[in-house]
Amino acid sequence: MLCAKYYEIRRFNGLIQKLVLQVSGEPPQEPVISKKSGHIYEKRLIEKYIADYGKDPVSGEEINEGDLLEVKASPKTVKPRPPTLTSIPSLLAVFQNEWDSLMLETYTLKQQYQQVRQELSHALYQHDAACRVIARLLKERDAAREALANVQAHINIQPPPDTATTDHPMETEEEAKGINDAVIEKLNETSKVLSKERKKRKAQPGLTPVDTVKRYTQLNVIGSLHSTSSPGIACLDLDQTEELVLTGGNDKKVLIYNRQEAKEVCVLKGHTKKITDVSWLGRPEGDQGDVAFSSSVDKTVKVWKPNEKGYQIASTITSHSSEVTGIAVHATKDYLVSVSNDSTWAFHDIATSQTLAKIESKDVKDGYSTVEFHPDGLILGTGTNDSVVRIWDVKSQQNVASFPNHTGRVTSISFSENGYYLATASEDNLVKLWDLRKLSNFQTLTVDTDAKVNKVVWDYSGHYLAIGGTDVRIYHSKTWNELSVISENMAEITDMKFGELAKYLLVGGLDRSLRTYGIEQLE
Template identity: 35%
Template sequence: MLCSLSGQVPIEPVVSLKSGHVFEKRLLLKYLAQNQQRCPVTSEALDAERDLLALQTIKSSSSSVNINATFTPEAGSIPQLLSTFQNEWDAVMLETFTLKQHLEQTRQELSHALYQYDAACRVIARLNAENATLKERVTQLAAGGQEDVDMGDTFGTLGPEILATVEAKQKELAKRRKDFKKKDGPQRAALLSGLQDWKMVSSHTLHDSDKPGVTCVAIDAKHPTIVATGGVDKQVKIFDTDKQQLVGTLTGHNKKLSHVEFHPTVDMVLTTSFDKTVEALDLTGRRIWSANKYKKAANEARCARFHPDGGIFGTAAKSKLVQMWAVNSLSNVVTFEGHEAPVLALAFSENGYHLASGSEDGVLKLWDLRKATSFYELDLNKEEPTLKLGAINAISFDASGSYLAVASARSVQVLAEASKNRWEVVKSLSDHKAAVTGIQFAQNSSFLASTSMDRSLKIYR
């Protein structure tokens, strides 16, 4: 039976009623006095009077009489020295026990610290490896980004749901188009009877000021109050003319936008850019993301337009060609040739079979989609030499197909169909302070929107 403090056979043994440990009474009382009455083994509160039980041994229970009980030793006597040595021994035992406790605690802390150090070394090694891999990839991308990459002829489709919507709308519009010339066209043209009195009603600056300039504009046919603008800042801004606030921003191109266009039947925007790409962007729920990248063209895509029924879209590039693409197969179905300068603008008439194109030299051409030929040509610089119109940056038919807005220089010219082979200027708008880059009639002919390199979007009605 050994003392839990000294590890020696106790002279006056006591046992803790709480823990069952045996102690030398003398050592235990000293320890309790120094450590707030706490058990040295379990650290529980220990009352010396109630929680300790003295153990009776043969030596301590002997009935022999201590003949020296009344003897008082002198200070330098052997009994006094033995008592002093005993006290010192007790102190050493108490200190040794405390040191053992501290040593065990230090060992545990050291073990925990070593585990943490090992884990940290592993994490640092993994992060260094990932960092080296990322640096290598960035180097490869930077090197590859300086070269043209052949994207091939294989690319995605729009999905069965969108194609089904487009086909259904095509059939619906094909039936209605038979009555367009006699009924719908004249009724829509009547909406612009007060065009001569139109003026600017609002002006907005939506794009970044550090890269000034708005390059294109489009109005949603399904939601006529929603206007999209593309800028030099590579972004497309979605603006609500009723709420007079910005409702969305599209990103994805690497260079400035050249054209933006809403699809007439589904929530999709078509954008073209000087990065030589055409993108379709999905606007489902007004949450905007990139839906599909079309084939990378060999020339800078300058503009793109959807046909009113949504079944085809036209693109024009720096190559002076106008190309028609089928939405269901994303294949080139016809190419128009005839411009002598790069084509900058396209517009489909609501009658479904006329296409207008404008070029850098100020020439406006009208095409018959049924015959794939040009049936009318107008050189605006010769027709209006005093205006010095220059390049045709954008064009837009109204809902009747009887009016055509042309953006160039710092003005907007609205032409009306005077006869089958003759168009004339009926309204001129000159509120912009820089070149007008975009023009669009609202589907319901309620207003006209224009954009310019002066960073502004202007609304006329």
């Protein structure tokens, strides 16, 4: 009886297993296929069934484990959810667990985010502190360099050369050779040639007529030159080709700008204080370009020579003990004159890098403010801070004439190309015209009471005189009528240059811009 019961239970269990295989619908985790019936089973279940009954649960045929083949499924089947998820409470429990897991992960991410944020804040603080330290060190370095330059200037020691400086520095006052007979002979020969050419010179054909000058307007503006830290163009010069403009700024830099290509050619660095005057030599060095000069409040004059990479410092003049306020190139293109607030003017030989003479007068006590050579090159005009214009004989270095009629610091002087007239401007807002043959003031031009006059310049023909300061004014030298007043500038005008045949006027000012005034676009 018991045996019958046992076999009945085993048979019942077998039927249940067979039912699970047939109707469960769940994909097998380890599928196998029967070679005889072709049915797919769960491996662990069919092996147990074969062990108990030795038959195929579907066809009833005899079968053993060797008749089973494994089925390789890729990807593997996903296990179905357990039966516990069939009720609402079990689903809620699963959702709660997943929510808790999500919140834990979010909390961990927030912690990591806060840690990264603190690390970034600390890094930014360190970077800012490092920048402040670097800025302070740079400021201390510049101050030390400036102090060293001042000491060297006072004891007449040549400063260490810049990276591009040549081995031929200018000589100091003690090494001055003097303006000897050979120099004087060269000055005389140049003067004779220029005087002869001037007497034979006829009126320039194509000179811009008066009616056209009256219609001068602003043609173009080149802005944002030099830096904004110490803004402003303090001085400028135009080379022989009228393509390259040399500008000196309050930012201690000298800049070369190509007007035709509308781009900066190079920036010349070497001065430690603002630039006071710049000038081209006017004699190109081969195919590379012209030699340039610059003077500065740092008491030096620098000579810049072109090379394949741009420009480099060729030599530095340190013959003055105070700020150099002006420079002028002689007509021979062999000599350079500089004036300073130390009440001296110096004559330098460009080719040999020597200071030939340094002249000091007991009548000049407050220093010089500006300088210019006469077109013939035998006399020199200087303006002073004590409102006197002085004329010097270059050969003898004697003061041969003085014009004391101004009441303010002389800001600019300019000789007319014919050599007969001298225009002078000062802080008394007056421009005076002097006849050098009679040594007399024959005309005075008065601008507005609250206006400033910083620069006077003749055109090459001597027909037009431009006055720059608060605005730009152009006068006709025959009648002294005011032809044009132009006031597009945003700040004071500091320097000007006429183009060939007075077709345009190039103007620089404290608004960091170069402006061109004329009547037609330049090619």
